[in-house]
Amino acid sequence: xxxxxxxxxxxxxxxxxxxxxxxxxxxxxxxxxxxxxxxxxxxxxxxxxxxxxxxxxxxxxxxxxxxxxxxxxxxxxxxxxxxxxxxxxxxxxxxxxxxxxxxxxxxxxxxxxxxxxxxxxxxxxxxxxxxxxxxxxxxxxxxxxxxxxxxxxxxxxxxxxxxxxxxxxxxxxxxxxxxxxxxxxxxxxxxxxxxxxxxxxxxxxxxxxxxxxxxxxxxxxxxxxxxxxxxxxxxxxxxxxxxxxxxxxxxxxxxxxxxxxxxxxxxxxxxxxxxxxxxx
Numbered sequence: 369x370x371x372x373x374x375x376x377x378x379x380x381x382x383x384x385x386x387x388x389x390x391x392x393x394x395x396x397x398x399x400x401x402x403x404x405x406x407x408x409x410x411x412x413x414x415x416x417x418x419x420x421x422x423x424x425x426x427x428x429x430x431x432x433x434x435x436x437x438x439x440x441x442x443x444x445x446x447x448x449x450x451x452x453x454x455x456x457x458x459x460x461x462x463x464x465x466x467x468x469x470x471x472x473x474x475x476x477x478x479x480x481x482x483x484x485x486x487x488x489x490x491x492x493x494x495x496x497x498x499x500x501x502x503x504x505x506x507x508x509x510x511x512x513x514x515x516x517x518x519x520x521x522x523x524x525x526x527x528x529x530x531x532x533x534x535x536x537x538x539x540x541x542x543x544x545x546x547x548x549x550x551x552x553x554x555x556x557x558x559x560x561x562x563x564x565x566x567x568x569x570x571x572x573x574x575x576x577x578x579x580x581x582x583x584x585x586x587x588x589x590x591x592x593x594x595x596x597x598x599x600x601x602x603x604x605x606x607x608x609x610x611x612x613x614x615x616x617x618x619x620x621x622x623x624x625x626x627x628x629x630x631x632x633x634x635x636x637x638x639x640x641x642x643x644x645x646x647x648x
Contacts, residue, residue, distance in 0.1 A: 514543035522623030606634035622648035
């Protein structure tokens with residue numbers, strides 16, 4: 369296969385929808401379920417790839433069908449405008465969406481919506497139960513709670529992060545955004561690869577790796593190339609990681625004493641305070 373053909377094939381693979389994990393299904397019989405949406409998007413991807421036409425991936429509705437309509441459909445997502453966003457607690461927001469005219473949302477008590485949006489280039493999709501009265505006219509309210517956690521680990525220091533990360537992804541009500549960075553000498557030295565690949569498929573988890581003795585992305589599987597840095601985790605990269613978080617994160621650091629000391633210095637330089645990180 370020619371190099372350009374190989375690059376094109378890898379580009380299409382990066383666009384392929386990721387199958388949800390079983391834990392991402394709430395089990396409430398939603399229509400559509402996250403798996404229904406996955407198979408729909410997979411069919412769209414297969415058609416687009418067969419025709420070599422990436423514009424087919426957008427799945428945009430015709431102009432006349434776009435806009436704000438209160439009539440919900442299990443087959444399509446509808447656009448709603450956010451009218452207000454009130455900070456209730458440190459990590460909880462009350463978000464009010466506008467409905468056209470004096471229309472009602474039309475859900476029964478206990479039913480929920482699947483909301484989808486793009487935050488910092490990351491598509492997020494979650495089920496929420498409106499907290500506004502079923503009789504509310506012209507709006508509906510959603511309570512969204514989330515925090516931000518940055519994990520910096522070197523070598524075996526990754527082990528203590530595993531149960532913490534899993535406790536977040538196992539709890540469907542925990543909406544903490546997690547950025548995990550594992551530092552190793554080589555790609556072969558990364559352990560629990562399958563586990564971290566599975567965790568990275570959750571909507572609120574990102575994983576990165578820093579390899580000190582690798583020099584070229586060409587030696588890595590394509591799925592690791594965009595999330596792997598070469599060299600050592602230093603002040604510049606730590607500042608970049610902190611900056612790409614949606615808010616100032618609480619940071620967990622685990623490694624050798626020298627690694628922990630270096631990371632503490634880098635986090636302070638990145639604008640975090642001593643009470644916003646913890647060294648194992």
